[in-house]
Every structure is written in structure tokens, then in C-alpha cells.
Amino acid sequence: MSGPSDYQPSNPALQWIERRLPIFGLIHSSFVAYPTPRNLNYWWTFGAILSFMLGVQILTGVILAMHYTPNADLAFKSVELIVRDVNYGWLLRNMHAVGASMFFVAVYVHMFRGLYYGSYKEPREVLWILGVIIYLLMMATGFMGYVLPWGQMSFWGATVITNLFSAIPYVGESIVTLLWGGYSVGNPTLNRFFSLHYLLPFVIAGVVVLHVWALHVAGQNNPDGVEPKTEKDTVPFTPHATIKDMFGVACFMLLYAWFIFYMPNYLGDADNYIPANPGVTPPHIVPEWYYLPFYAILRSIPNKLAGVIAMFGAIIILAFLPWLDSARTKSSKYRPLAKQFFWIFVVVCILLGYLGAQPPEGIYVIAGRVLTVCYFAYFLIVLPLLARIEKPRPVPNSISDAVLAKTGSRSTPMVSTAIALALAGSLFAGSIDSAKASEGSDTPPANKWSFSGPFGKFDRGALQRGLKVYKEVCANCHGLSYVAFRNLAEAGGPGYSVAQAAAFASEYKVKDGPNDAGDMFERPGRPADYFPSPFPNEQAARAANGGAAPPDLSLITKARSYKRGFPWFVFDFFTQYQEQGPDYVAAVLQGYEEKAPEGVTIPEGSYYNKYFPGHAIKMPKPLSDGQVTFDDGAPATVAQYAKDVTTFLMWTAEPHMEARKRLGFQVFVFLIIFAGLMYFTKKKVWADSH
Amino acid sequence: MNPDASTIAAGAPIEVDLSPIAEGQDIKVFWRGKPIYISHRTKKQIDEARAVNVASLPDPQSDEARVKSGHEQWLVVIGICTHLGCIPIAHEGSYDGFFCPCHGSQYDSSGRIRQGPAPANLPVPPYQFVSDTKIQIG
Ligand code: FES
Numbered sequence: 001m002s003g004p005s006d007y008q009p010s011n012p013a014l015q016w017i018e019r020r021l022p023i024f025g026l027i028h029s030s031f032v033a034y035p036t037p038r039n040l041n042y043w044w045t046f047g048a049i050l051s052f053m054l055g056v057q058i059l060t061g062v063i064l065a066m067h068y069t070p071n072a073d074l075a076f077k078s079v080e081l082i083v084r085d086v087n088y089g090w091l092l093r094n095m096h097a098v099g100a101s102m103f104f105v106a107v108y109v110h111m112f113r114g115l116y117y118g119s120y121k122e123p124r125e126v127l128w129i130l131g132v133i134i135y136l137l138m139m140a141t142g143f144m145g146y147v148l149p150w151g152q153m154s155f156w157g158a159t160v161i162t163n164l165f166s167a168i169p170y171v172g173e174s175i176v177t178l179l180w181g182g183y184s185v186g187n188p189t190l191n192r193f194f195s196l197h198y199l200l201p202f203v204i205a206g207v208v209v210l211h212v213w214a215l216h217v218a219g220q221n222n223p224d225g226v227e228p229k230t231e232k233d234t235v236p237f238t239p240h241a242t243i244k245d246m247f248g249v250a251c252f253m254l255l256y257a258w259f260i261f262y263m264p265n266y267l268g269d270a271d272n273y274i275p276a277n278p279g280v281t282p283p284h285i286v287p288e289w290y291y292l293p294f295y296a297i298l299r300s301i302p303n304k305l306a307g308v309i310a311m312f313g314a315i316i317i318l319a320f321l322p323w324l325d326s327a328r329t330k331s332s333k334y335r336p337l338a339k340q341f342f343w344i345f346v347v348v349c350i351l352l353g354y355l356g357a358q359p360p361e362g363i364y365v366i367a368g369r370v371l372t373v374c375y376f377a378y379f380l381i382v383l384p385l386l387a388r389i390e391k392p393r394p395v396p397n398s399i400s401d402a403v404l405a406k407t408g409s410r411s412t413p414m415v416s417t418a419i420a421l422a423l424a425g426s427l428f429a430g431s432i433d434s435a436k437a438s439e440g441s442d443t444p445p446a447n448k449w450s451f452s453g454p455f456g457k458f459d460r461g462a463l464q465r466g467l468k469v470y471k472e473v474c475a476n477c478h479g480l481s482y483v484a485f486r487n488l489a490e491a492g493g494p495g496y497s498v499a500q501a502a503a504f505a506s507e508y509k510v511k512d513g514p515n516d517a518g519d520m521f522e523r524p525g526r527p528a529d530y531f532p533s534p535f536p537n538e539q540a541a542r543a544a545n546g547g548a549a550p551p552d553l554s555l556i557t558k559a560r561s562y563k564r565g566f567p568w569f570v571f572d573f574f575t576q577y578q579e580q581g582p583d584y585v586a587a588v589l590q591g592y593e594e595k596a597p598e599g600v601t602i603p604e605g606s607y608y609n610k611y612f613p614g615h616a617i618k619m620p621k622p623l624s625d626g627q628v629t630f631d632d633g634a635p636a637t638v639a640q641y642a643k644d645v646t647t648f649l650m651w652t653a654e655p656h657m658e659a660r661k662r663l664g665f666q667v668f669v670f671l672i673i674f675a676g677l678m679y680f681t682k683k684k685v686w687a688d689s690h
Numbered sequence: 691m692n693p694d695a696s697t698i699a700a701g702a703p704i705e706v707d708l709s710p711i712a713e714g715q716d717i718k719v720f721w722r723g724k725p726i727y728i729s730h731r732t733k734k735q736i737d738e739a740r741a742v743n744v745a746s747l748p749d750p751q752s753d754e755a756r757v758k759s760g761h762e763q764w765l766v767v768i769g770i771c772t773h774l775g776c777i778p779i780a781h782e783g784s785y786d787g788f789f790c791p792c793h794g795s796q797y798d799s800s801g802r803i804r805q806g807p808a809p810a811n812l813p814v815p816p817y818q819f820v821s822d823t824k825i826q827i828g
Contacts, residue, residue, distance in 0.1 A: 156792075160776065163773075163774040163775040164774065166775075177693065181692070181693055182693050182697050182722075183693070183724060184722070184770075188693070278725075280777070281776040281790075285776065301807075302806075303809070304807060
């Protein structure tokens, strides 16, 4: 397993190097000849998947950093420009953002795997603790990465998380100032987070090396939890484990690609498409999904310091697992009670995650407290107790015995899973009912959009009509500052020619300068110019519109959403429903009513809108029948206007959507074939090992 | 990694004119990147703030200690929730004061914590009255 390798390269040049630096021997003994237990199942491929994800994140991250500007005024825009103008920038950004989530999916599976099969037990304690360190570093890296786009959630997430340290008595406040580099989250904070976000992945890579080293010294655990004794118990790493890992990675990439190409925003928050505003806190601050269980623990404790301690404690406790669970039998396969409790614990974690995303009121707070107690009870009571009272089933003598005796003992985990899931289901159902009762506002009706689904395309006619509606109506108050006139002639857009786009641009007056005399002047627009904004600055926009600045519309269909709730967000994953934003925008445009219904009072200067949260909207009814005439004979109705302008705004929010879906299809065809090949190769390689 | 010289310099005192703020209204100004609420309290709000039993509060402090005498109608507080730093919304919640949307802390019309996870009252920034209608913060 370790120690000097007897590997001798045959090539003289390699021999020359090997005598001075035995690197090939190291590689050979670690990844080729390394004996790996015969009975590993697919849960063991997640180590390889994680290494792959780390590689992807570092690679895409380095390229993104070449285009990103870490400045509070420019960061949000620079991310948009990456997505819009950099070659395949949208792909890089999606890969990196979704990649972070996928990294955590894999790490959670990997951790639960370790928990179930007792991979933290003697002699693998250090291996496990290194894993916990990697996990902590990942959380820090993920958090700082989420701050970089400098949207509303980035900013307020950073505020809330850095403020956690202010709970420390006496020195807390100074620590927070030190983290911020100022009196609040601001430009210095962004700069240091960028620097650290670039640094930490390499630290992770370093600890991963230690992790793998420790693994190769202690040897891999396996589903039966008995150490390999003879040659018969193991197979060489290459080709056996290599090909199996390749197949695992290929399958995982299918999931990864599903998000990258078809639902890149499913795991994110719509609020992060609104630029950071230090003056307004969004109504629900939610961290990224992978922190939700810990966030739920934080919030369920009514005392600030205790909440922070509990949250960090929930992670740190993992490092003590080898000593909390002193049972001799490693694998839960042979521990009937531990197995049941393991599944209950999984459900507790998932439910905590669900609660972390809910508003902190009523039943959610109580459920959060109960589950927090369950979480800690698992580590502090259940595991130590089980080690004393549980009677484990006899473990096989050796791995090869276990492989030979493999019978249909599959039913037991199924039963406990079913029980656990039923429990989760009923709890879920309970919480949804109360959620429904508390909301009571209309959900926007779902429309049929030409751009939905895996093969969706924009309707060119609708884009052109929508542009006309924007130009004649919306543009009086709303900017479109991320869209340039040249975009109108780009593939996947409204389908204008370059000359048409130039002619369109020249109808606009654009401010330029200063000229040689030092004066600003106006000139006709050029294709490279961006749509001019109707107001010179936000204050002017605010003053002219009764205190509410009309938002820029470039990203509006991605920046608005409504709550889908359970179970819809689960179905959405399969149906690729991604059109909450457009549905909401179209609904608001048509949701005006002359008179507010009984019992709703609308303040002076606001209007009643059925779909606007809170119902009092500052924008007067923007569209009325016959307001804009279309050249192509489409009906001049509000419904038509709303639909067309929303389609147009979906395009402005994501001009490369068609390219994304097209490439997605090609990638899927490739990945499915690749995974199939890997599967059959793996079968062949393993044919006589099972 | 502490704040650099320019950040510190930008944190110098500012003056705010109070005359445009009508009774029952409030404004938000920024000082050192922090939102400062200046509210022109109504008689009702002042009475409510003074009627509570100070000893029963989570962070006991009398309303008199939180405003300048002779200017009882003016409440000046840093609008940063003492829990985890969100900006509370003025004129919301059940105490005629502030409500924090993040984790549900409620402050009364004197900016004192009444309910929720926040441990302390909204802090009063250093300020003084330069004239009857003008204050200097910082
Ligand atoms: S930040 Fe205000 S309640 Fe948590």
C-alpha cells in the first residue's frame, strides 16, 4: 500500500528521472497497482467525482477571473458582460456557478457514504478529519464566490454571514471590521473576498493531496467494513477502479449538464440578478442551498451567541465522530439499529434544509427547534448509546466471502428508507398547508412560451413586436442598459440585419465626449452603443416617479420570480420549468384592476395590481388596447403586448439562450454515448472479479 | 486588513437638515456606509416609548437616555439590526417602530429591541444639535 515502490520504468529517459525523483513509482503505486477492495459499490466513485469537480472549478474559475472586475461598482456588470460578450462566457459562468452546487451534492453524498459505512473509524480518523477540513474550506470558498457577482443576495448574504462573528464577546466587533476592511460590507470586502476565493481552492487541492495520501496509507474502507486480508480481497486500481470511476463521473456529468444547459438558474436566487443595494434588504435572505441546514439551526435558537455556536458546532461535531461512535462494527450494513437511525438522520438534514429556506415564523420555528435537537441528538446520544446497546449481526470473515455470499439482502434498507421517507413526507405536507394559508396572494398564470423546454426558440416576430412595445412604451421610464444595438443583429435574437440594427441605432441620441473643447456632446447612436437610459441617475428616476425608481429591464425576467413551493419545485426539475420570471412579468402587466377589492387599501399614488407582492404598485397601468400598432397584423391588445414584450425581455435577459439549448442537446448525445461505452467497458473489466 | 486611511477619512461627520421631515415621517441617510434613521416621532410614539417598564426590556434603556432632551420628537438610530446586520423597515411591526425582515426582530418607537433574536437595541450614533433644525452626525 505504501512504502518504496518496486516499479521500474522501461524507457531509459524515464528511468533517469525515476532514479532522481521516484515520481512514476509514486503514481504507479497510488493509481495503477494500488489494491482496492473488490466489493466497492458505486457510492465509492464520488471520490473521483469530487476530484473531477475540483478540477473543473479551478479551470473555469481561472478563466472567469481573467474577465471579472472585483470592484463594487463594476462587479455586477462585469459578470453580465462575461455572460453576454465573452466567447462561451455563458457556458463558463454556468459551469462555475452550477459546478459549485454539484461539488456540494457530491461532497454530501461522499460524507453520508462515510457515515453509513463507518469510514471514519480506526484507522481512518485522520483521513476523516482531513475531509472535514476540506468541507469547511469548501464552505468558505463557496460563500466568498457567491459574493463576487455583487447582486442583492451576494451583498446581504455577506452582511449576515460576516456579522456572525460579531456574536463573539469582546473582540467580535473588531473581527467584523477586520473582515470588512471598512464600516460596512463594501468595496474593500469584495476585493479581499476575491483574493481569498482565488486562493482557497489551491489550499483545498493541497489538503486533498493529504486526504488521498492518508487514504492510501490506511487503505479504502468498503461496504462490509472488513479490512482486506489476502490478494483475493482486492483488485488493482487500474483498470478496475479507474473505469468504474469514469463511468460514475460520466453519469454525474449528465446531471451536471442538465443544470448547465437546461436550468442554470434553478439552484440560484432571482434576487441575485438585482445589483447590490446597501440601502434595501431583500424580504427573504436565503443562503445557497448547501448551507440551508446550518442556517436553519442558526435561526431556530433565539439567542444570538448560542445560535452562532450551535451553527458552527453542527459542523465541528463531525470532526469528533470517530470518538462519538465507538462501535466496533464499521458498516451499518451489519448494524440493524444504526441503519435505521442513519436514514432518520438523513431525513432530518433534508428537512432542516427545507426549513432554512422558509420564513422564520410560526410552525417553521418550532419544527426547526425540534429538528435541531434531533441533529445533535444523533451525534451526542444515539451514536454513543448504540455503540453500547446494539447487537450487530456477524460480519463476514473476509471481503471475498462477502462477495460470494451476496444474496438478496436488499430489502432491509428499503424498508427503513420507506419509513423515513413517509415521515419526511408527512412533515412536509404539514408545513406546506401552513405556508399556503399565510400567503394568500395570486400566483401568476402559466403561459405557453415559445422559448420554454429543451428545444425552445424565441419567436422572431414576438421579439420584433416586443422591441416596438419597449421602445414606444416602457422606454419612457425603464432603461435597458446591458443591451447594445449590435445585439439586435446577433444570432438567436430578433433577426435584424446589421444594417437594420445600425439604422435603428441612429434614431437614438447618445451622449459622448468630452470633445477637444472639453464639452460633452450628443451624436446619433452606433451599433456598439447601449440603449440609453431615460434618466441620468437613480435619484432622478426616483424623483420623477413618486419615490420608486423604475428598475432597469435588461435582466428583469431573471430578477423576478415567485415562490413555487413544495412539491412544485421538485417537478420543475424534471419538466425544466424555468419561466417563473416571464410568467410573473406578463401577469403584472395585465394584473391591473380599476378598483381594489373590499378590504384592501391602496396608498395615494399607487395602483392596485393583483400579482404584485403587496398589491400596491407605483407604476400606473402601462398598456392599453390599441396603444401600439404592429406592422405584421398581430392584434393590438394588452394580452398580445404583454406577451411580446415579455418574450423580448427574456431575450434581453439571456441573449444566448438558443445557443445554450442547442449545445446542451449535443452535449447530452455525447455524454449518453460516452457513459454507455464506459458502462460496457466496465462490465468487461470486472467480468471475472465479481 | 483594517480600514485604510481614505476609508477612515470618508467617515468624517455629516450635517443633516431636519426641517423637511414632517411629524410621523422619517428619513434614511448614510454615514460611514451605514444607514441612519432619523424619525420625527408623533406624540403617541413618544408616549408609548416612555410608558414601558424599562426593567422588563431585553436591553434595558430608558427612552430619555436615547434622545437629546429638549428634542424628544427626534429619534436618531443606526438602522442596522443588531442580530445579523439587515436593515429594519420603519413603521412596521407591533411596536410602532422597526421590523427586521431577515429573522423577525421587532424594535419599538425608541429603537429598543422588544421581540426576536436580536440581542441589543438599535445603537444611537454620536450626534448633536447644531441648531434646532440641524444635527451633526459623527
Ligand atoms: S438580522 Fe435582523 S433579525 Fe436577523
